[in-house]
Amino acid sequence: MDNFIYTSTPSRVIFGQGKVSTLPQEAEALGVSKCLILCTKFQIKEAEMLTKLLGDKAVGIFDNATMHTPISITDEALDLAKSLNADSVVSIGGGSTIGLGKAISFKTKLPHICIPTTYAGSEMTPILGQTVDGKKTTESHPDIKPNVVIYDVDLTMTLPVEMSMTSSVNAIAHAVEALYAPDTNPIIQLLAQDGVRALASALPEIKTNPLSIPARTKAQYGAWLCAICLGSTKMALHHKICHVLGGTFNLPHADTHTAVLPHALAFNAPATPRAMELLAEALPEGKGDAVKGMNILLEKLGMQMDLKRFGMKESDIEIGVQQTLSNAYSNPRKIEEGPIREMIRRCWAGEPAVQDL
Known part of the structure; x- marks a missing residue:
């Protein structure tokens, strides 16, 4: 067998049907109490569900996550997070929303809880892809990776x-x-x-x-x-x-x-x-x-x-x-x-x- 180097980049993963219900406990374990929820305009219903789960730990919803994570959209979300004094972000959706959560977390050092609803996989990578002036760039850093990922099959059942x-x-x-x-x-x-x-x-x-x-x-x-x-x-x-x-x-x-x-x-x-x-x-x-x-x-x-x-x-x-x-x-x-x-x-x-x- 050839010599090799294996470096693990661990994050906390919760996997199983109905596990989205553990979100409040995961937020508490991270020591956060002002979560900004991120989604696209097509998943507002799911974001509102998280708001109910979190109760007074949810401070607002940003529903304009956009494909390829344009810098302008990230700036909009950052402004909202600052105005709400958010101490964390919770992303629910696919690569567009998860990418936005990564961008905000990396720029602000706020903890990021990620709840994927597709199979694209951005939630497990330390890679951030962003679009600037029509050109997509990528950046890799261990801090980009979400702190917690919750996989709940129930949230994928309506995926077309x-x-x-x-x-x-x-x-x-x-x-x-x-x-x-x-x-x-x-x-x-x-x-x-x-x-x-x-x-x-x-x-x-x-x-x-x-x-x-x-x-x-x-x-x-x-x-x-x-x-x-x-x-x-x-x-x-x-x-x-x-x-x-x-x-x-x-x-x-x-x-x-x-x-x-x-x-x-x-x-x-x-x-x-x-x-x-x-x-x-x-x-x-x-x-x-x-x-x-x-x-x-x-x-x-x-x-x-x-x-x-x-x-x-x-x-x-x-x-x-x-x-x-x-x-x-x-x-x-x-x-x-x-x-x-x-x-x-x-x-x-x-x-x-x-x-x-």
């Missing part, structure tokens, strides 16, 4: 099927890159493999029966493992392309990851044989071929793979290429302009991934 699928494929992408990251290790690879396996098993059942508590629980568990992987290793080409396209063209985060994943996987497969073996074991329908196994899963889930339906223009492809090549992330296979251009074009058009770029 399509969003459940894209959010979960987003999570799978985290694990895939962790398998071949330059700083991966056997522990992370085990977590990545089991995370992919759990999601690949749960998602077809969720598509057929969205109200299956066992399937939803398994998906939440798998997403948690995949998120740990993302927070423990360096990101590669997949995430670079997603950050560029999502931040520059304001594309939906999870849908962008879904479109890019098979292309980035096929591109890197020849350079990462051991990672592909591990991934193939987690995707057995590919019969030993990880790329085939991923394609079978995406087809089974009925994923739409084109980005042009979100307003990305063909003329935007070249912009995406040049920004991807600028300050490129580490990657197991050499990044060259021609193949990157064809990958992004295929993502835009929704064409199948190919391995001979």
